[in-house]
Amino acid sequence: MSKEITSRADDYAQWYIDLVRKAGLADYAAVKGCMVIKPYGFAIWEHMRDQLDRMFKDTGHVNAYFPLLIPKSFLSKEAQHVEGFAKECAVVTHYRLKNAEDGSGVVVDPDAKLEEELIIRPTSETIIWNTYRDWIQSHRDLPLLINQWANVVRWEMRTRLFLRTTEFLWQEGHTAHATREEAVAETLTMLDIYARFAEEWMALPVVRGLKTVNERFAGAEDTYTIEALMQDGKALQSGTSHFLGQNFAKAFDVKFATKENTVEFVWATSWGVSTRLMGALVMAHSDDEGLIIPPKLAPTQVVIVPIPKPLPELTEVANTIAADLKARGIRVKIDNDDQNRPGFKFAEYEKLGMPVRIGLGARDLANGTVEVARRDTKEKSSIPLDGLGAHIEQLLVDIQANMFERARAYRDEHITPANTWTEFVEILDGKGGFVSAHWDGTTETELAIKDETKATIRCIPIDNPQEVGVCIKSGKPSTQRVLFARAY
């Protein structure tokens, strides 16, 4: 077992894992690499999920659910797709257990071997497109805009809570369109929704961009990404939106009759974000005291702590404040615990990242004030009871904005141009973050850079300015800078 890491500076990755555990977000359980999301972690995820779901529905999408198990043969229908996922699939081979002859427990019944093995979905393109074939006949059936909330399994070699687990929760949207243009537009619309969600709800600034051929989703023509920067200078791919062209339509023979009475293959997109976003939230905002949850996602936005404990006269005032806040749509909780001391509670709520804490004691009441502490800056101030509700309402807005601004300032400071190879390596090893550098556009060079520095091309930013230059590595001509970084 490893020692506890208490500061971000010591070992960021380990500190992150300890924090996720200590704050009660999640832990590993039973099967190696599999994660249990605990109630507090799940409450935050639910806020994220609900908001994303609203944004999907506002753009015309509907939810459905497809099976967990996929016939093995489906996976081999799209050549690139198999290649991308074959190495990490969990396979179901039998459907029955029986008691062992020697009474040692249950064993797999060899007589119950499946004709065709089943794959536990690593992603659902194949089973969904196999289904879409029956759903789509005419241009009148298009566009088909479906999302599903599901779990998937990818048998990764190494895992890390939220960032990469064997099983994870996500949403995957799968759409079918009559034209290339419409599908490309959908791909970008969804990328934009992800970026807006990250920035407006998670207070997480992201770079929108296009993946290189090498980093592209298996089976896609184009993969777009939102890339976020963590506090240790490493990048995190936080969501992807794929333009699939007609690849899956061809693999699964999904055609439609056009208005012109011809028959065409449909155009496809898929897009997803996962519980990895929870990891991004933690790694982008936390400090040594614990989590800092943006108000829009905090399960409890304001906690009222009677000091030293819930005495009747304090509880009465607390109830009045809580009623006012609730009426304003604020998620508020009164701490009625009379066992722990205030200092303990303060530390505890800071660890959980609750945006605002209201301290309420005799001393305050005598002055007609309360103590308001904000988690993001740890500032405390004395606020009059009169007008408190409006003040808190505004404070939550301010905290949300401040968290985003702070993260954006950090991100912006950590996009560094490099013009020579020496500079490039120095930045990666020193301040970290994104390095903006010229690249000759070849996979060969990209891989050579990755080999030597562990940095990958995170993306070619959308609307990237074109400029003449030479590749940082090969010295060959280049037309634009791309963003490199070491990534999770």
Next chain:
RNA sequence: CGGGGCGUAGCGCAGCCCGGUUAGCGCGUCUGGUUUGGGACCAGAAGGUCGCGAGUUCGAAUCCCGCCGCCCCGACCA
């Protein structure tokens, strides 16, 4: 699968090199009391197949051999 490290109370660890009373410490838990505006204090209590197996020895947490498990780094990846 390669390179490191670690398995001792619910959690975090010391003890091991150099074998020797009844295996310790901190946190947590339970009881009682005093406290209560930034992680309270005092007193007492419960809690252990020292990862498993075999060996050396009068005697093994400690030494030897084998096995198992976990963590970290690398290859894979949302």
